[in-house]
Amino acid sequence: MIPGWLIAVASLGYLTLLFAIAYYGDRRSDEGRSLILNPYIYAFSIAVYCTAWTFYGSVGLAARSGVGFLPIYLGPTLMFAFGWVVLRKIIRISKVHHITSIADFVSSRYGKSHVLGGLVSVIAVIGIMPYISLQLDAISASFNVLLNYPELSNSGSAIDLPLFGDTAFWVAVLLAVFSILFGTRHIDATEHHEGMVAAIAFESVVKLVAFISVGVFVTFGLFDGFGDLFARAAAEPTIAKLMTMEVVGAQWAPLTLLAMLAVFCLPRQFQVTVVENVDENHLNKAIWLFPLYLLLINIFVLPIAFGGLLRFPLGTVDADTYVLALPLAEGAPALALFAFIGGLSAATGMVIVATVALSTMICNDLIMPVLLRFAWLHLSEKKDLSGLLLAIRRGSIGFILLIGYLYFVLIGESYALVSIGLVSFAAAAQFAPAILAGMYWKGASHRGALLAISGGFLVWAYTLLLPSFALSGWLPAGFVERGAFGIELLKPYALFGLDGLGHISHALFWSLLVNVGTLVVVSLLDRQSMIERIQATLFVEVFRQGGTAGVGANIWQGSVSVSDLRSMAERFLGSERTHEIFAEYARNKQLDRPMAGNASGELVQFVERRLSGVIGAASARVMVASTLKGEGVGLEELMQILDETSQVLEYSRQLEQKSEQLEHASSELKAANERLTELDQMKDDFLSTVTHELRTPLTSIRSFSEILHDTPDLGLSERQHFLGIIIRESERLTRLINQVLDLTKIERGRMEWQMSDVDLAEVIDHAVSSMHHLFEEKNVTVDIRQPETIPPVRGDRDQLIQLAINLLSNAEKFCPGGNGRVEVALESGPKALTVSVADNGPGIPEHEQENIFEKFHQVRSDQTGNPMGSGLGLAICRGIVEHLGGRIWVRSKPGNGATFFFTVPFVKQ
Amino acid sequence: MKDDNRSSERLVALFLFGMVLFNPLVVGLFDVGAEIRLFGIPVLFLYLFIGWAVLIGLIAAVAESAPKDSKPTSPPTRQAGRNE
Numbered sequence: 001m002i003p004g005w006l007i008a009v010a011s012l013g014y015l016t017l018l019f020a021i022a023y024y025g026d027r028r029s030d031e032g033r034s035l036i037l038n039p040y041i042y043a044f045s046i047a048v049y050c051t052a053w054t055f056y057g058s059v060g061l062a063a064r065s066g067v068g069f070l071p072i073y074l075g076p077t078l079m080f081a082f083g084w085v086v087l088r089k090i091i092r093i094s095k096v097h098h099i100t101s102i103a104d105f106v107s108s109r110y111g112k113s114h115v116l117g118g119l120v121s122v123i124a125v126i127g128i129m130p131y132i133s134l135q136l137d138a139i140s141a142s143f144n145v146l147l148n149y150p151e152l153s154n155s156g157s158a159i160d161l162p163l164f165g166d167t168a169f170w171v172a173v174l175l176a177v178f179s180i181l182f183g184t185r186h187i188d189a190t191e192h193h194e195g196m197v198a199a200i201a202f203e204s205v206v207k208l209v210a211f212i213s214v215g216v217f218v219t220f221g222l223f224d225g226f227g228d229l230f231a232r233a234a235a236e237p238t239i240a241k242l243m244t245m246e247v248v249g250a251q252w253a254p255l256t257l258l259a260m261l262a263v264f265c266l267p268r269q270f271q272v273t274v275v276e277n278v279d280e281n282h283l284n285k286a287i288w289l290f291p292l293y294l295l296l297i298n299i300f301v302l303p304i305a306f307g308g309l310l311r312f313p314l315g316t317v318d319a320d321t322y323v324l325a326l327p328l329a330e331g332a333p334a335l336a337l338f339a340f341i342g343g344l345s346a347a348t349g350m351v352i353v354a355t356v357a358l359s360t361m362i363c364n365d366l367i368m369p370v371l372l373r374f375a376w377l378h379l380s381e382k383k384d385l386s387g388l389l390l391a392i393r394r395g396s397i398g399f400i401l402l403i404g405y406l407y408f409v410l411i412g413e414s415y416a417l418v419s420i421g422l423v424s425f426a427a428a429a430q431f432a433p434a435i436l437a438g439m440y441w442k443g444a445s446h447r448g449a450l451l452a453i454s455g456g457f458l459v460w461a462y463t464l465l466l467p468s469f470a471l472s473g474w475l476p477a478g479f480v481e482r483g484a485f486g487i488e489l490l491k492p493y494a495l496f497g498l499d500g501l502g503h504i505s506h507a508l509f510w511s512l513l514v515n516v517g518t519l520v521v522v523s524l525l526d527r528q529s530m531i532e533r534i535q536a537t538l539f540v541e542v543f544r545q546g547g548t549a550g551v552g553a554n555i556w557q558g559s560v561s562v563s564d565l566r567s568m569a570e571r572f573l574g575s576e577r578t579h580e581i582f583a584e585y586a587r588n589k590q591l592d593r594p595m596a597g598n599a600s601g602e603l604v605q606f607v608e609r610r611l612s613g614v615i616g617a618a619s620a621r622v623m624v625a626s627t628l629k630g631e632g633v634g635l636e637e638l639m640q641i642l643d644e645t646s647q648v649l650e651y652s653r654q655l656e657q658k659s660e661q662l663e664h665a666s667s668e669l670k671a672a673n674e675r676l677t678e679l680d681q682m683k684d685d686f687l688s689t690v691t692h693e694l695r696t697p698l699t700s701i702r703s704f705s706e707i708l709h710d711t712p713d714l715g716l717s718e719r720q721h722f723l724g725i726i727i728r729e730s731e732r733l734t735r736l737i738n739q740v741l742d743l744t745k746i747e748r749g750r751m752e753w754q755m756s757d758v759d760l761a762e763v764i765d766h767a768v769s770s771m772h773h774l775f776e777e778k779n780v781t782v783d784i785r786q787p788e789t790i791p792p793v794r795g796d797r798d799q800l801i802q803l804a805i806n807l808l809s810n811a812e813k814f815c816p817g818g819n820g821r822v823e824v825a826l827e828s829g830p831k832a833l834t835v836s837v838a839d840n841g842p843g844i845p846e847h848e849q850e851n852i853f854e855k856f857h858q859v860r861s862d863q864t865g866n867p868m869g870s871g872l873g874l875a876i877c878r879g880i881v882e883h884l885g886g887r888i889w890v891r892s893k894p895g896n897g898a899t900f901f902f903t904v905p906f907v908k909q
Numbered sequence: 910m911k912d913d914n915r916s917s918e919r920l921v922a923l924f925l926f927g928m929v930l931f932n933p934l935v936v937g938l939f940d941v942g943a944e945i946r947l948f949g950i951p952v953l954f955l956y957l958f959i960g961w962a963v964l965i966g967l968i969a970a971v972a973e974s975a976p977k978d979s980k981p982t983s984p985p986t987r988q989a990g991r992n993e
Contacts, residue, residue, distance in 0.1 A: 067957060074931050077961065081924040081968050084917050084975070227949020234951070240943035243951040245936060252933045287920075288969035295961055302954060 002146050002333050007340065014341050015178065015348070018199045022182050025198030036197045037278055039285035044201035045272045046290045047208075049076060049263060050297055051131075052138035052347035053421040055207060056320045058298065062305035063319035066242035071252055073298055075259025077291035087264060087273065088283055089439055093542045094274045098613035101357055102270040102431060103365040106453075108612075109438040109539050110446040111532035117365030119450065120431060123457045124267050125358055125400065126465075127427025132354060132404035134420045135347035136175075140168040142343050145321045146336060149328045172405040175351045176398050183356030184393045193356065197276050200353060203345040208297050210342020214323050215300020217335055218307040222326070226303065233306040238314070242306070254505035258422065261429040268350060271357035351401070359396035364614075367392050385571040389614065410472065422504045423464045426511065430456035433516045437523075442536040448523035456515030463507035467492045562599045568624070569607055572614050581610050686855055689871065693736055697729040704729075739872040742802075743855065746879035751799075753883070757792040757907050758800055760833055764824055767804035774812055780820030782808075790826060793833050793904040795884045800904070803880045806873040807837040807900050814841030814898070831905055832886060838899040844892040852890060853878040877902070916975035923967050930960045 028035045036042065054072075061069040080087070090105070099105045103124065107117030144167070182196040223229040233239040241247055263269055277283070308322030317325050323343070327336040368389070430453055437444040469475045470492075482491065493503050495510050528536065569578040585606050599607075604624060612620035704722045708714065714722075745751040768775075768782055775782055811822045823838045844852060855875045881888040881902045892898035929935060939956040947955050 067953065070957060071931075074927075074961065077964065077968075078924055078927045078931070081920050081927055081964070084920045084972070225949070227946075230943075230946060230949055230951055230954075234943035234946070243943035243953060245933070245940040245953065252936070256931065284972045284975055287972050288965050291961075291965045291968065295958070295965060299958065 002337060004147050007143060007146055007337070010337055010341060011344060014344060015174070018202065018348070019178070019181065021202050022195035022199040024195070026195035029192075029194040034194060034278065036194050036201070036276075039279075039282040040289065041198065041201045042277065042279075042282040043286040043289035043293065044204040045197045045276065046269070046286055047204035047293045047297075048200050048268060048272055048349045048353050049266075049290075050204070050207065050294070050346060051350035051421070052135050052142075052343050053131075054297065055211060055343045055346040056138055056142065056323055057421065058301045059305045059308065059322045060318070060320035062242070062301050063309055063322070065247045065249075065251075066244065067302070068248040068251060068255075069301060070298065071255035072259045073294040075256045075261075076263040076294060078256070079260040079263050080287040080291055083283060083287040086436070086439070087287075088280060089542065090264065090435070091274050091277050091280055091283065093439070093539055095277075095280075096542060097538070098609045100275060100364055100613060101361045102265065102267050102435075103361040104612075105270070105274075106431060106434055106438070106449065107365060109535055110434070110444075110449045111529055111535055113446050113450070114365070114369040116446065116450050116453070117361075118369065119453060119457075121358075121361040121366045123427060123430065123453065124361055127424050127430075127457075127460075128267060128354055128358060129400075129404055129407050130420045130468075131424035132351055132400065133406075133408035135351050136168045136171055136401075136405055136408045139171045139344060139347045141321065142324055142340050143167055143171075145324045146328070146340050149325065168408055169405060172401045175348060176355075176401040178348065179352045179355040179359075179397045179401070180394045182352055183359065184390055184397070192276055192278065196352065196356065197272065200272065200349050203349040204293070207342040207345040207349075208293065210339050210345070211297055211323070212300060213335060214327060214339050214342075215304055217330075217332060218326055219300065219303045221332075222307055222311070222330055223303075229303050229306060229310075232310060236310065239306055239309050249502065251502045251505055254501070254508050255422075258425050258429055258504065258508055261432040262425040265428040265431045265435065266354075266425070267357040267361065267428070268353040271353055271360075275357075351404075355397045355400050358400050359393045362396040362400075363389060363392040367396075386574050386614075389572065419503070423468065426464060426504060426507055427457070427460055429508065430460060430511060430515055433512070433519050437519055438536070439539055441523075442533070442540050443523050443528075444519060444536070445523040445526040445528045446532050447526050448519045448521075451522050452515045452519035455518045456511040459511040459514050460507055463492050463495060463510060464503065467503070562603070565599050565604060565607055565624075569611060572611060581607065682855070689855075690740060693871075694733065697733040697736070701726050701729045701733070736872070739876060743872055743876050743879060746876065746883065751883075753796045754798065755794060755796055758795045758797045759790065760793050760800065760835065760904060761786050761790050761826060763797060763800045764804055764826065764835070767801050767808055768824065770801075771805060771808050771812065774809070775820075775822070778812060778815065778820055779818055780812055780815045780822055782822045782824065784824045784826075786826040787828055790828060790833060791906045793884075794907045795904055796880075799880045800884075803877050803902070804835075804837075806877050807902075810873055810900070811837050811839035811841070811898075815839050816841060829903065832903040833906065834901055834903045836899050836901045838897060840897040843894040843896055844890060844898045845894050849890050849892060853888065916971055919971045920968065923964065923971065926967075927964050930964060931957075 025035045036045070058069045058072075093099065094105060097108055099108060101121075103117045103120035106120050107113050110116050182199065183193055219226060219229055223232070230243075234243065245252075264273060273286075304322055304326065305319065308317065308319060308326055311326060311329060312322075323339050324336050327333070327339060433456075434444070434449040434453055438449070466475060470477055493499075493506060495506065498506060498509070501509065566578060566582060569581065573581065585603060589602075608620050608624045611624070614620075704726050708719065708722055742751070764784060764786075768784065808822065808824075812820070815822060819840075821840045823836075825836045825838075827834045827836070853874045855872060878888050881904070885905045886903040888900070888902040890898055890900050936953070936957065939953050941952050943951055945952050
């Protein structure tokens, strides 16, 4: 038993501390030194997911169905693993489009539709209402337990006593004041509530520490650790049953799915995860920190539940209150008070964020569009509408808490905490198909989403909300037992005979079936309007557009003046903030002159986005459209621009591929070009060498002819000598020309080859004997070594003789006079005959050996430095050998002579 | 962007792993009653909580090794028009 004044002081003290934190957070943010700019605060703020329902209800549920409470926390863990893909996209889209709430998101995606935004807002309010009343219930019930233990602890909510009705009422009033102070202190274009987020994060820490404290107290104080606790629990047959899956039933998978959807579709989760997100990178940490938080807060749920079941005789204490009752019963009132504060944290955190989120929706997506549309003339007279916006939001918060309180008084009593929470989850889950499809499927249409959400909501209302009314006596009880109009098939808990699933799973199945089915079918049959297609593309391709959504700016081009735009913005944002926005735009665009005349499309879009951060996308659009003078650019044209942009993106991707291929091709071309240049160079060299070679004999022929011509009295012997030179030079000239012709013939494939089977030994003999006198003249000995039998080779006999003569004369040329020695050897290989011609001349330097077969490559004599041949002989040799399918090469050591080898393939058998 | 996709793929794989981990059929395998306890804790509880912790650990490992988005996101500086 704790005195009431102490509880009241502790609670108020705690709330004051909370407000101080929020106030400090706002101050810091105003100073530009944000308190919440770190991922840990972000993760803790997402833990607003854990409400009083977690704090008290999990234990209650665990006491009834063992691990049946876990899917509610496993689902979010799975969803956050997916978070990188889904949540990050939601966050990016919301940042780009200045989304202020989940209703805003849906309405913005489906063509900035008022109807859809309004519908989502209404469903959110109706769906979340039970959840809010649940928090009021939890606070007043826990207050009751603390105050009156042990007398009243067997009844979680005791509305029969007028006092408790009053408690809940005062709690509602207090929370309303709080939410207003936190959430609507000022109108803000970025729509971040930093102080609130800081306070929520703090609350998450408090409730975690409080719950773990109770858990440690129960596990290690009342029992001797986990082993002892579970051993004693297992001894009780009723509790032992809770350690199996049997008590969980078929609920496991559906509840996991439900929690997965709820963790981003619940308005308050959308608020903290998406709208209040200040840095996308914070998600990296949050996707594991938040699941870790859930794990930690759930570790002691089962021990507390079992501890309570062991400690209290069955039915004497409501399991939902074990968290408080156990410390109280065991004489630890201070811990009980701390646990109460933890529960208060959980409840207030949820109520504050939920009411702020809902009030934003009600204001932006429900009331403002209506006011703007139907009472525009009236509103236009007001100079400053930001006051009106604040008033609407504050009124909405009051309204939400009021009907939450009414729901609590009239209906809440008949439900356990958990069922109420799940009813809200199921309502929020109706937004999931439209959101997910909207992000990944451009074809999802406005009508499809509208009918899907409506259909899902109606099924939800029929299978969950109406029965709760019936159970509270608002509707005849027969509605649940015998179905609407007495038709069995329409029984709300067993629609069309589907039974045995549990109410929540049953409702989830039917509502999602209707929801998804309608969305898909209607969208497939539908034709989207232009604005829908624009928004769909912007949402689905948000990462492709570099996050700027710059396309579509032209829609407002030249249709509104800057001053009109400014005065319109001032009505909502106030003159100071408007001035800042316009200055920011000018700064971004680096404009040095004040803007005047008609506003650029970009400026209008900039202002529209800022405005949508305050009044929602749909309203902002109406506002901007109302200030337009003309029609602006038509939607058709805009669509065209958008299509073109997508096409350009597509083309640029293809271009990138093409350019890679081009790069490859161009490097090939470059190589080919280099080769061509080389060949060209060779051709030039060839020509100049040929003419040079021709000129030398010509010059000597001419000069000797001139001598003969000019000096008729020349002696006979001299005359004979000169004529001899002329004849030799002419022969050399003829030979040279023949060689050039041969070479070009071979190279261009014009040579006429008389192919036959040739005995190479005979060819060599022929060649040697035809050069006999040359060798004798220079006193060079020639040795021929050959095997006894040589298979014939395939070739042109004349050309082979030419080949042999070329090599032999080459050898002769380089042999030293007097003791010259040439060795010719034939050797049979497996496939070809190898012929070698060796001399004992000066040899060929290493670096020349490669090039020696090139045209006009002349080895210069060491002694004279003059070339010793035409430079064509070996080139011709190579041409012949290669044509016959053989190979030619040289081996030489300078000073030790050179050996030329060539091979000619045998005749194929 | 490639590493980014890599992390996405890994996280999707972890999501699927989690689906298997907490699939009723798989959980059912560890549903061996109250009498069989490991370290004094019923096997079912142990499996669920340790499996959960492992999954979180893996998510953390992937998320922490993921590259940060270099695109600066707007700081939440609020030079709000005070309209109180």
